[in-house]
Amino acid sequence: MSQDLYRDITDLAHDTPGWLQLVAELWTEAGLLLFGVLFLAGWWRARPAESRAMALAVLAPLGTAFGYVVSELLKSVVDEERPCRAVAGAAASIVKCPAYGDWSFPSNHSAIAGAAAVALALAWRGIAWLTVPMALLMAFSRVFVGVHYPHDVAAGLVLGALMAVLFVKLLTGPVRALADTMRMSRSALATWLAGPGPAVPVGGAVAGAGRAVNRRRREAMHRRS
Template sequence: MNTLLDLSDRLYLDVADFAHSTPHWFQWIAEAWTELGLLLFGVLFLAGWWRTREGSSRAMALALLAPIATGFGYVVSEALKSLIDEERPCRAVAEAPVSLVACPPHGDWSFPSNHSAIAGAAAIALALSWRGIVWLTVPMALLMAFSRVFVGVHYPHDVTVGLLVGALVAFVVMRAAERPVRALVETARSSRSSAVAWCAGRGPSAHAPAHSERRSRARHGAY
């Protein structure tokens, strides 16, 4: 264990030195990405919900579960952080250069990285609910995790464990809750409340009558 921690310390120093050798504009991008990346995941959650309003109940259920599963990933990460009082490297590693962002105060522990846990959870949750988007979400999560080391507030092992914890929790939540949420979506889609039905979407059946009418008119030469 000590060998792995020593390796993480050395990697942290290497990344910190590299960060200080990069241009200021690149450092600014890395600093911004640590927060804006979370916002982009939020936009993808909304886009995933919107695109499944006309999809199957299962697709809508997975889209709704994606942000919930991500939230669970954060909660588990925060629980671990409260149990493991690891000081931030920007305070604990004496020979390290000054972090690019303000070092969090004492008591805001380092292990695991909550940003990385959220990113890992969001990447997997979106990948399970949106076919093909994994090629976007996984690189986003990896870049976010790396950015936390780059700006100097986490060790490499913090972000690695954060990614894994978030991804695992999200996967379990998505699989475990899919069936009950799917049933809930089907109930909402048949609701008399227009607001509830709009949020859940009408599903593919909403377009079936119009589609059938167009085919019927085509067969009778209406077009």
């Protein structure tokens, strides 16, 4: 069934205009760069936020990298040949078929896309409307250009998303504590990387100072007595 769908998609790809084929070819790589830009934007956005938000922003690219590593390990175990060599009667792939030994299942591009889409959505509420379509288009483009089966990209998306969620959930607490420590550090680089955190309202600062003064007065009276 996956082979039949692969033939249908690659046949459709060859019937599309040349400019669309070029866009699909470029998108398989350009999408990764755009996710990288969103990681940086998410980190910058989290700098004035509380430490949990900073932890999620930092874990987004790390969780994506974890999804890629798991996908690569699975790929080395499965050893599925690329469809551009294995499917008889299929149209030629739009891009060069990867070398023998660069196996097909699962799709690393799709794993990265799935992990990035979910990790960014966890760190940046409301951005899923952008990251999820990006991931789906990137996965589809891998079949469109002829280098993956449909089941390769479906598995990659699911695997990447699950690994990203697991990674982020397990490490949010420790990274949040690290962000707190960095924000209180005397190192200018550490405080810049972690960001200043949320500003303390003037009223809150005054109230906090007043409580500290009252506490010191009570301590002094206790010592005199």
